Amino acid sequence: MPDLASLPLLVAIPVFAVAAAVVWFAGVRITRYANVISERTGMGQALVGLLLLGGVTSLPELAVAISSAVAGDAALAVNSVLGGVAMQVAILALADAMIGKKALTHVLPDATVILQGGLKILLLSIVTAAIIVGDVPVFGVGVWMWLLAIATGLAMWILSRVQRTQPWLANESEYTKEREDELAARKAEQDADRSLKWAASRATIAGLVIVVAGYVLSRTGDAIAEQSGLGQSFIATVLLAVATSLPELSTVFSAVRAGLYTMAVSDIFGTNLFDVSFLFLVDLFSGEEAVMSASGPYEGFASIIAISVTAIFIVGLAERRDRTVLRMGYDSLAVLLLFLAGLVVLFFLRDTGAG
Numbered sequence: 001m002p003d004l005a006s007l008p009l010l011v012a013i014p015v016f017a018v019a020a021a022v023v024w025f026a027g028v029r030i031t032r033y034a035n036v037i038s039e040r041t042g043m044g045q046a047l048v049g050l051l052l053l054g055g056v057t058s059l060p061e062l063a064v065a066i067s068s069a070v071a072g073d074a075a076l077a078v079n080s081v082l083g084g085v086a087m088q089v090a091i092l093a094l095a096d097a098m099i100g101k102k103a104l105t106h107v108l109p110d111a112t113v114i115l116q117g118g119l120k121i122l123l124l125s126i127v128t129a130a131i132i133v134g135d136v137p138v139f140g141v142g143v144w145m146w147l148l149a150i151a152t153g154l155a156m157w158i159l160s161r162v163q164r165t166q167p168w169l170a171n172e173s174e175y176t177k178e179r180e181d182e183l184a185a186r187k188a189e190q191d192a193d194r195s196l197k198w199a200a201s202r203a204t205i206a207g208l209v210i211v212v213a214g215y216v217l218s219r220t221g222d223a224i225a226e227q228s229g230l231g232q233s234f235i236a237t238v239l240l241a242v243a244t245s246l247p248e249l250s251t252v253f254s255a256v257r258a259g260l261y262t263m264a265v266s267d268i269f270g271t272n273l274f275d276v277s278f279l280f281l282v283d284l285f286s287g288e289e290a291v292m293s294a295s296g297p298y299e300g301f302a303s304i305i306a307i308s309v310t311a312i313f314i315v316g317l318a319e320r321r322d323r324t325v326l327r328m329g330y331d332s333l334a335v336l337l338l339f340l341a342g343l344v345v346l347f348f349l350r351d352t353g354a355g
Contacts, residue, residue: 007220012223012224015216016243020217022209023213023250030052030210031254034203035048036199040199048266053255054269055270057210057248058274059210060247061080061275062278064076065278066282068080069285070285075294077282078282082302084245088268088272089306089339090339093339094336099256101327102322104261106329108261113265114314116273117310120276123151123155127279128300130144130145131300132300135291136293140283145284146280248271252267272306279291302342305339309335312335316329316331
């Protein structure tokens with residue numbers, strides 16, 4: 001494969017645009033297949049959104065993380081991961097505006113996403129602790145990153161069981177899990193004659209397309225970043241985060257249009273869980289002394305932004321207030337404002353990070 005990161009700017013921009021269009025189309029299709037898989041298997045939207053959509057749409061981030069670490073640019077990988085997590089939560093705020101008169105956190109009936117968000121905050125807290133106090137390598141990986149890997153495994157185990165136990169459901173007459181399940185079933189009726197094998201095979205193809213096109217996006221985004229004149233840390237957090245978040249953008253918007261709100265939020269929180277865990281692999285493949293020890297205020301603040309925007313949505317999910325402004329819930333507006341304010345701070349911190 002050619003070195004896409006070294007493409008000249010006039011070539012990188014159109015390649016980036018084409019890859020973005022391909023990712024968008026594939027993301028729209030895989031949402032349809034994910035709904036069919038959810039209906040045929042009975043797994044539920046939260047689990048399918050976590051494992052299928054979240055897992056597939058996180059693969060471009062994995063490609064960037066590993067390739068950057070192997071190339072000796074672990075700082076780029078760390079900044080891309082942390083920036084991508086916050087960027088993807090901001091996508092939920094934009095998706096909220098598509099609903100209109102109802103807030104996304106009001107119409108979301110499945111409380112499993114609260115658990116997903118809480119577990120994500122736990123993983124991000126481990127990363128933030130590693131940045132603040134430093135890390136010590138053990139068997140080639142920092143101690144904090146070993147803890148991150150263990151916590152990720154525990155989180156996935158908990159989430160795999162919650163679908164069977166369903167500890168509690170939202171008590172809302174208009175927006176219930178049963179109503180959402182009924183809507184999902186009606187959406188799947190267009191593929192009533194399609195088998196689980198059909199949906200799984202096409203979801204696999206769409207996933208491969210997203211992986212390849214997403215990787216092209218990230219590398220051409222890197223080429224654009226290198227020639228933009230801004231600090232690498234800031235570009236990794238913004239431009240590369242935008243590039244690797246386009247799969248989530250297409251899948252989330254498609255799910256929200258179809259009324260599959262649980263799947264949309266689980267897609268984002270699921271992707272975030274996978275993305276944060278990739279920092280273990282960055283440390284493993286970097287060949288450096290405990291990658292997180294080389295991080296600084298920039299990375300720490302990026303992690304805090306990711307924690308904060310997630311916490312705001314969890315508060316909104318627990319409160320379920322049905323008030324909107326500018327076509328979105330108060331929590332979504334707060335997330336957007338916090339994210340934009342955070343970008344301003346990161347811009348001025350861009351020379352204080354590892355990059």
